[in-house]
Amino acid sequence: MEKKTLAIIGCGKLASLVVDAYNANLLPEYELVATYSRSKEKAQHIADKVNTTDSGSSCTSYASIQDVLAMKPDYIIETASPNALKEFALDALANGSSIVTLSIGAFADQAFYDEVTKTAKAHGTKVHIASGAIGGLDVLRTVSLMGKCEATFQTEKSPNSLRKSSVYQESLQHEKKKVFEGNAIEAIALFPTSVNVSVAASIASVGPENMRVSITSTPDFVGDNHRIEIKNEQVHAVVDVYSATAQIAGWSIVNTLRNIVSPIVF
Template identity: 65%
Template sequence: MKKYSLAIVGCGKLAHIVADAINNGLLEDYKLIGAYSRTREKAIAIAEKVNPETCAVCGSMDELLALKADYIVETASPASLKEFAFDALKRGSNIVTLSIGAFTDKDFYEKVQVVAREHNSKIYLASGAIGGFDVLRTAALMGNCTATFDTEKGPNSLKGTSVYEDTLQTEKKQVFKGDAIEAINLFPTRVNVAVAASLASVGPEKMKVSMTSTPGFVGDDHRIEIKNDQVHAVIDVYSSTAQIAGWSVVNVLRNITSPIVF
């Protein structure tokens, strides 16, 4: 049976889910050949978990790209994706990414499509902490469509952002309202899911996004609503941790090689 070579960029908790899936036989069509992280110890941990003899711990992005893996899993950041995407696609590597916020950059989005087509490679957008891409895309294709994305978070998850204030610990408050582009600019790593939903439907400029902070709330609750003349769909996903995002990458990788695709 053919084994597809796999490399990982960004070796945090979500990458460990992919590594565990390999070890547990859920990704039997793949062989991990490389790992790269800005913190080298994290890449070493991934390699040691899977197979240190066959998984190279790469000291730079160029070193990882030189492996020419069939698939590169990216769980780092939108900036990281934009840094290596073109070179990877030109080398024939496909990318599975969670950093969908990068695609609010129109120039990047358009150029990625051109480069991927020219080199017969693809970028797969993992659903992360949401779902329902199929119904979102279907409803949008039907035309005359509107969509909203509302998310609820705990105040501690907003620390380090410009919207955080101590009063959020005791007061429920809507901390953001705007479109998906404005949202990802304000929260570069926290609303990739909103961008994903917008790309699957009405586009980042038309996706209306709101974020509410609730004292004591744990996890994330994302609610997507899409409407056209014939369809009204609501997708509401609560997750207590970010693990669902890592498992969505595992699902994409399984779909890529499966004879039946969900």
């Protein structure tokens, strides 16, 4: 059976985890052929991790996204940022490459979401949204199909994870405080890389403009604690996910890739 080709855009810790799974033969239906990162060293590191195994794979690090697209990989794994996804998604989909992404925050932009949908339909490609650090997207999707519903997304974080945002202040190191309340569009605008999961939950249910999001900063807190709640007249579902590290996001990519080629899909 001919293997499906893979490329990775964004070569940080999550990409490294995916490659570890690949090297452990958890993705036997794929061949990883290309990497790209704005850091040439990181892209080369990921390629070297593939090439130093006995898998027989030949992975090349590239200096531009366009070089990766020219390879026409079957799937592009994106672990970079919403802005990076916006940069290459339309070209990739039109070029015949499907995408597995963690940067769902990009889809809070309705115009971009619509253009991606249109382009993928026109070229027979797809965008697969990995669940990242949450779960229950199937439940959210199902409840939303039943009719009118409402949904909320609550997350608890360390103040250190908010340092690069406008809400950060030193007092957060000593006091627990709700630092944000709004919808998913407002949340991703304020926290471009740390609340992608709220957009994923909203797209699966009530839409980014209707998903009510709150973020609480807790001193000395480690990891992320997410609670998603959705209600209609018949169903009340709550999904709680705590993760000490971001590793679950990387493993959700591995799970998505396995589902793509599996005869039985979870």
